[in-house]
Amino acid sequence: MGFADIFNQVLPGQNTDLKQLKLTNQHLVDLANQNNVIAPENFKRFDIKHGLRNNNGTGVLVGITGISDVHGYQLIDGEKSPDEGRLYYRGIDLYDIVSKNASSGTRLFEETIFLLLFGQLPNPQELEDFNNMIDAYRQLPQGFTENMILKIPSQDIMNKLQRSILVLYSHDEHPDELAVENLILQCIKLIARVPTIVSYGYQAKRHYFDRKSLFIHAPKEGVGTAENILHMIRSDNQYTETEASTLDLALVLHADHGGGNNSAFAVHVVSSSGTDTYSAISTAVGSLKGPKHGGANNRVRDMMLDLNQNVTDIGNADEIRAYLEKVINKEAYDGSGLIYGLGHAVYTKSDPRAVILKEKARQLATEKGKLKLFSLYENVELIGIELLRKKKGPGLTICANVDLYSGLVYQLLDIPEELYTPLFAVARMAGWCAHRIEQVMSDTKIIRPAYVCPHQRQKYTPLSDRK
Numbered sequence: 001m002g003f004a005d006i007f008n009q010v011l012p013g014q015n016t017d018l019k020q021l022k023l024t025n026q027h028l029v030d031l032a033n034q035n036n037v038i039a040p041e042n043f044k045r046f047d048i049k050h051g052l053r054n055n056n057g058t059g060v061l062v063g064i065t066g067i068s069d070v071h072g073y074q075l076i077d078g079e080k081s082p083d084e085g086r087l088y089y090r091g092i093d094l095y096d097i098v099s100k101n102a103s104s105g106t107r108l109f110e111e112t113i114f115l116l117l118f119g120q121l122p123n124p125q126e127l128e129d130f131n132n133m134i135d136a137y138r139q140l141p142q143g144f145t146e147n148m149i150l151k152i153p154s155q156d157i158m159n160k161l162q163r164s165i166l167v168l169y170s171h172d173e174h175p176d177e178l179a180v181e182n183l184i185l186q187c188i189k190l191i192a193r194v195p196t197i198v199s200y201g202y203q204a205k206r207h208y209f210d211r212k213s214l215f216i217h218a219p220k221e222g223v224g225t226a227e228n229i230l231h232m233i234r235s236d237n238q239y240t241e242t243e244a245s246t247l248d249l250a251l252v253l254h255a256d257h258g259g260g261n262n263s264a265f266a267v268h269v270v271s272s273s274g275t276d277t278y279s280a281i282s283t284a285v286g287s288l289k290g291p292k293h294g295g296a297n298n299r300v301r302d303m304m305l306d307l308n309q310n311v312t313d314i315g316n317a318d319e320i321r322a323y324l325e326k327v328i329n330k331e332a333y334d335g336s337g338l339i340y341g342l343g344h345a346v347y348t349k350s351d352p353r354a355v356i357l358k359e360k361a362r363q364l365a366t367e368k369g370k371l372k373l374f375s376l377y378e379n380v381e382l383i384g385i386e387l388l389r390k391k392k393g394p395g396l397t398i399c400a401n402v403d404l405y406s407g408l409v410y411q412l413l414d415i416p417e418e419l420y421t422p423l424f425a426v427a428r429m430a431g432w433c434a435h436r437i438e439q440v441m442s443d444t445k446i447i448r449p450a451y452v453c454p455h456q457r458q459k460y461t462p463l464s465d466r467k
């Protein structure tokens with residue numbers, strides 16, 4: 001079989017069975033295995049800061065940001081010493097933001113967006129003007145829902161969102177203009193429209209892939225992002241105050257996480273080339289979708305379902321331990337060896353968002369008589385941490401991350417699982433946009449680290465001389 005035959009077999013591949021694909025392309029798979037795998041010892045040999053981490057496990061310092069600060073450990077004599085996690089938005093402790101907001105109703109998220117974008121809390125007039133501005137931009141451009149969302153539906157709403165953001169470039173009269181007034185407008189429009197795109201993307205998925213009735217509810221004026229999402233995703237538009245305030249809280253908790261997290265860093269890297277806002281923000285969506293980043297909230301849910309099928313009683317700690325041991329040994333769930341929802345690149349003893357979401361989940365589970373489900377998650381947290389410490393050594397201090405309990409909170413609010421990661425994106429739009437504006441306004445140096453090439457040089461062989 002020639003290369004063209006092989007290649008043609010790949011092209012129509014939409015429904016191609018992966019094993020079959022591998023068999024028919026074995027030659028290419030062999031070549032890829034032979035020439036594309038960097039031997040792990042090379043990272044040590046060339047003193048590579050693998051994953052941009054220093055030898056003591058801390059992140060390599062590559063930038064400055066005033067937007068938020070993630071505290072997960074202390075440095076004592078150059079060594080990483082575990083500490084309780086803290087997250088600060090523009091210097092304000094997240095614990096304070098979520099506990100001292102008595103008058104914000106279900107629009108604390110909008111207040112948080114203002115804080116992240118403009119560096120200070122809005123006064124009442126500023127907040128009212130800002131809320132009005134967001135309300136005015138929630139509608140999608142003329143024809144966008146029909147042409148972009150309904151005509152080309154996707155099983156995956158993150159994929160739909162990423163493509164939609166790129167298409168919004170064509171609806172902008174000044175897409176490449178980098179003046180700050182234009183960046184702000186682009187960002188506010190994106191922040192306002194993404195909840196609508198995600199909600200309609202969900203409705204389209206439900207209709208075209210799950211064969212359910214199609215509901216396209218126009219956004220509601222005078223209410224915030226959380227209420228709008230519940231209004232647009234529910235067939236009957238109905239939601240309770242508790243549901244709206246809990247979703248609002250979840251959006252606040254997910255709004256930003258410093259400059260080094262994979263998606264925000266992607267925004268900094270891509271923006272540093274001088275490209276447009278839509279390119280930079282859609283890149284971040286692609287990053288967040290990954291299961292080691294925001295996509296972990298969906299993997300947690302899947303893993304729990306898989307666990308459920310592999311134990312006789314989800315309340316039995318011994319069975320949970322046996323299942324998680326298999327997960328770590330790559331013998332169960334997705335074979336990655338990862339217990340999703342545990343571990344973090346910065347946090348050690350605790351992730352403040354997981355602490356808050358866990359309590360919220362416990363409260364909702366108690367109200368709804370679902371404490372057994374809550375206990376399953378708590379057992380996965382406690383037993384998973386114990387097993388990972390046993391495997392990696394007691395030097396590893398690890399905790400539940402934001403993605404362990406967020407999905408459970410959404411499940412208890414009757415929010416469908418297809419929306420877990422997209423809701424993370426709705427919230428993180430605030431942070432991405434703030435990082436985009438900060439990067440363009442303060443740093444003109446293109447980000448360009450170095451890679452070493454371990455291969456020996458070789459001569460070009462003319463085609464006629466190749467076997």
Ligand SMILES: CC(=O)SCCNC(=O)CCNC(=O)[C@H](O)C(C)(C)COP(=O)(O)OP(=O)(O)OC[C@H]1O[C@@H](n2cnc3c(N)ncnc32)[C@H](O)[C@@H]1OP(=O)(O)O
Nearest residue numbers: 291292293294296337338339340341342343344345401403
């Ligand atoms: C919004 C967010 O992005 S939060 C993170 C969401 N992601 C997940 O929940 C996926 C599961 N967790 C993980 O994969 C990791 O903990 C990450 C990607 C979040 C962080 O990874 P790292 O920065 O490499 O963490 P860290 O340096 O503390 O890891 C130490 C070791 O423990 C392993 N480890 C960490 N967490 C886990 C986990 N949940 N399951 C299995 N092994 C783990 C790492 O792979 C690493 O192993 P290695 O030394 O053999 O390479």
Ligand SMILES: O=C([O-])CC(=O)C(=O)O
Nearest residue numbers: 257260261262345346402
């Ligand atoms: O900071 C990170 O590495 C991951 C992240 O975005 C988060 O935890 O919210």
